[in-house]
Amino acid sequence: MRNAATVFEYEYSGARNFMTPHVLGYRELPPKFYIELSEGESIFDRSAKIYGVTVLETDHTSPRGVKRRPDLSKGGFPTYALAERYVSTLAELAKA
Numbered sequence: 001m002r003n004a005a006t007v008f009e010y011e012y013s014g015a016r017n018f019m020t021p022h023v024l025g026y027r028e029l030p031p032k033f034y035i036e037l038s039e040g041e042s043i044f045d046r047s048a049k050i051y052g053v054t055v056l057e058t059d060h061t062s063p064r065g066v067k068r069r070p071d072l073s074k075g076g077f078p079t080y081a082l083a084e085r086y087v088s089t090l091a092e093l094a095k096a
Contacts (some may be wrong), residue, residue: 002065004034011056019043019075020052027087029094032057034066035087039080046065050076051083055090 002010004026016023020040027035034054034056042048052075059067072090 004028007034007056007066008036008054011064017052017054017075020050023082024051029087029091032094033069033072033090034058035090037083037087045083048078050078051080052077053083053086053090073092 008026017038017040020038022039024039026038027037029035037052037055038052039049040052042050053073054071055069056066057069057072059065072093074086077086
């Protein structure tokens with residue numbers, strides 16, 4: 001089984017999110033999701049950080065084994081705590 005960092009590297013070929021390019025970490029939310037948590041600078045205030053959550057879902061019909069979930073991926077969280085709270089909701093969804 002691949003870890004979340006490897007899955008993201010393979011799916012995005014090392015490309016970074018332009019709004020939140022600094023990866024803070026990766027997580028697996030079994031059995032469905034792989035998560036990337038990242039940070040960047042607000043376009044409105046360069047001194048303010050923003051946080052983003054990118055979601056990939058396991059898809060055994062795909063050649064890569066995952067599919068991108070832009071509907072679940074979210075950015076613009078003003079605090080790390082809010083981004084983590086969103087990851088917690090995804091963890092519950094992964095179990096459903």
